[in-house]
Amino acid sequence: MLPQALKMTGRSAFPLLRCADRWPDVIASAASRQVKTLEQMPGPSAPGFIWDLLFRRGLSRLHQLQLEGRRRYGPMWKASFGPILTVHVAEPELIEQVLRQEGQHPMRSDLSSWKDYRKLRGEGYGLLTAEGEEWQSVRSLLGKHMLRPKAVEAYDGTLNAVVTDLIQKLKLRSQQSSSGLVTDISAEFYRFGLEGISSVLFESRIGCLDPVVPVETERFIQSINTMFVMTLLTMAMPQWLHRLLPKPWDTFCRCWDYMFQFAKGHIDQRLEEERQKMARGERLEGRYLTYFLSQAGVPLKSVYSNVTELLLAGVDTISSTLSWSLYELSRHPEIQTALRDEVRCVMKGRSVPEARDVAAMPLMKAVMKEILRLYPVIPANARVITDRDITIGGYLIPRNTLITLCHYATSRDPRQFSDPDAFVPQRWLSRSEGSHPYASVPFGVGKRSCVGRRIAELEVYLALAQILMHFNVEPTEESAPVRPMTRTLLVPERQINLRFIER
Numbered sequence: 001m002l003p004q005a006l007k008m009t010g011r012s013a014f015p016l017l018r019c020a021d022r023w024p025d026v027i028a029s030a031a032s033r034q035v036k037t038l039e040q041m042p043g044p045s046a047p048g049f050i051w052d053l054l055f056r057r058g059l060s061r062l063h064q065l066q067l068e069g070r071r072r073y074g075p076m077w078k079a080s081f082g083p084i085l086t087v088h089v090a091e092p093e094l095i096e097q098v099l100r101q102e103g104q105h106p107m108r109s110d111l112s113s114w115k116d117y118r119k120l121r122g123e124g125y126g127l128l129t130a131e132g133e134e135w136q137s138v139r140s141l142l143g144k145h146m147l148r149p150k151a152v153e154a155y156d157g158t159l160n161a162v163v164t165d166l167i168q169k170l171k172l173r174s175q176q177s178s179s180g181l182v183t184d185i186s187a188e189f190y191r192f193g194l195e196g197i198s199s200v201l202f203e204s205r206i207g208c209l210d211p212v213v214p215v216e217t218e219r220f221i222q223s224i225n226t227m228f229v230m231t232l233l234t235m236a237m238p239q240w241l242h243r244l245l246p247k248p249w250d251t252f253c254r255c256w257d258y259m260f261q262f263a264k265g266h267i268d269q270r271l272e273e274e275r276q277k278m279a280r281g282e283r284l285e286g287r288y289l290t291y292f293l294s295q296a297g298v299p300l301k302s303v304y305s306n307v308t309e310l311l312l313a314g315v316d317t318i319s320s321t322l323s324w325s326l327y328e329l330s331r332h333p334e335i336q337t338a339l340r341d342e343v344r345c346v347m348k349g350r351s352v353p354e355a356r357d358v359a360a361m362p363l364m365k366a367v368m369k370e371i372l373r374l375y376p377v378i379p380a381n382a383r384v385i386t387d388r389d390i391t392i393g394g395y396l397i398p399r400n401t402l403i404t405l406c407h408y409a410t411s412r413d414p415r416q417f418s419d420p421d422a423f424v425p426q427r428w429l430s431r432s433e434g435s436h437p438y439a440s441v442p443f444g445v446g447k448r449s450c451v452g453r454r455i456a457e458l459e460v461y462l463a464l465a466q467i468l469m470h471f472n473v474e475p476t477e478e479s480a481p482v483r484p485m486t487r488t489l490l491v492p493e494r495q496i497n498l499r500f501i502e503r
């Protein structure tokens with residue numbers, strides 16, 4: 001702002017020296033002349049945007065609309081999403097500016113239908129939905145067990161047991177076809193994701209990878225899927241419309257009802273086992289998250305909501321990342337071979353990798369970064385700054401405005417990444433690319449960033465390492481590429497089918 005103030009107040013710096021004591025006023029008045037208001041911000045008309053959403057499949061193309069928005073309006077634009085006015089930010093520098101001003105207790109979105117459901121049913125809030133002090137206290141507790149490298153390494157045995165079952169399942173399925181074909185790999189990875197996060201939460205298995213999958217598991221996964229489809233729709237509909245068009249809201253609530261019921265069933269069962277152990281005078285020494293929460297005195301209502309939200313956060317995220325990883329590796333056999341060589345070299349004849357092995361696998365890390373750059377599971381994140389107005393990119397953004405951070409647009413920006421639509425993990429191995437540090441931030445940044453990041457990374461690394469040691473993964477003859485679509489999260493728009501050839 002200072003150089004602009006200097007430019008505006010005079011051609012020579014001399015008069016400025018005389019009024020140096022008035023600099024703050026000078027800067028403020030220059031700033032007030034420079035700063036634009038939301039009214040001046042470009043963006044589609046409300047009817048135009050609704051038209052795109054409802055009649056041009058906009059809800060499933062929200063990631064594409066980010067690219068179109070940036071092309072048409074520049075790095076910032078506004079759009080009305082039902083009753084909500086949102087400011088879109090699609091430039092890494094500006095995203096950084098927003099996140100650096102997010103304050104003590106960052107808020108993702110104040111207007112979520114997820115919160116409305118909890119209010120309606122009297123359920124508690126978990127890390128995804130809680131705010132303020134309530135969020136902070138659970139975040140500090142879970143952060144200790146989920147983000148510290150040593151704490152996360154301790155889950156490798158638990159997760160490897162789940163990976164071993166996944167490999168068996170993939171073998172079984174690939175043997176059922178003469179060409180090793182496994183259809184709809186995401187469905188398999190949904191079950192893997194749910195089993196993985198359950199084992200971390202309950203330190204016990206729930207049978208998602210058994211030959212016959214329990215019906216409750218399928219229903220839970222289906223509820224997550226439908227709930228995500230309904231999320232954007234229920235957010236876009238003003239509450240009065242729920243009475244006229246009740247189906248989306250009712251379906252949304254039924255999904256959440258089942259998800260809470262599923263989580264409560266598992267938590268109650270696990271806590272009952274602990275009570276019985278205690279009654280028998282046995283020592284309690286759990287290494288699972290539900291145990292840590294209940295032992296720290298977190299109220300049961302909050303344990304229920306936190307576990308429900310962690311369960312749901314661990315399913316699509318893992319499934320989507322693994323599905324895209326294998327999709328791209330099958331289409332880039334030279335990278336698949338290089339990655340397999342890296343894994344085998346580090347493993348030195350052992351068959352099951354450990355968490356500490358990953359430190360010596362730079363290509364593995366680069367593959368995951370590249371997959372999340374191309375297919376960020378959360379294509380757009382959000383922030384609401386509640387305590388003050390802020391200035392971003394020359395615009396004054398009033399407090400409580402919903403700010404959408406367009407991560408998909410920045411991670412596919414050719415000014416940030418050369419050949420941005422291509423799968424090139426090597427770009428992360430050299431620093432030559434020089435992209436902005438906020439150009440690809442798939443787990444978010446700062447205090448409110450993904451608390452499951454370390455567990456997710458470990459789970460994906462362990463699964464990919466073992467899959468590549470057991471199989472060559474090949475594409476099928478289908479020539480049409482699979483594209484991503486938005487369902488709140490970014491997921492494959494249709495089934496991914498691959499061939500798993502046993503090695």
Ligand code: HEM
Pocket residue numbers: 108127128129139197309310311313314315317318321372376377378381382442443444445447448449450451452453455456
């Ligand atoms: C590849 C996998 C994953 C990706 C890309 C991912 C990405 C994200 C992102 C972008 C956020 C929002 C961050 C922000 O607002 O700044 C988030 C939040 C969160 N994630 Fe993940 N996530 C993944 C896996 C997981 C897993 C496996 C879990 C559970 C173990 C999890 C639990 C959470 C929770 C609870 C939050 C809310 C954190 C808070 O508000 O304090 N995530 N994640």
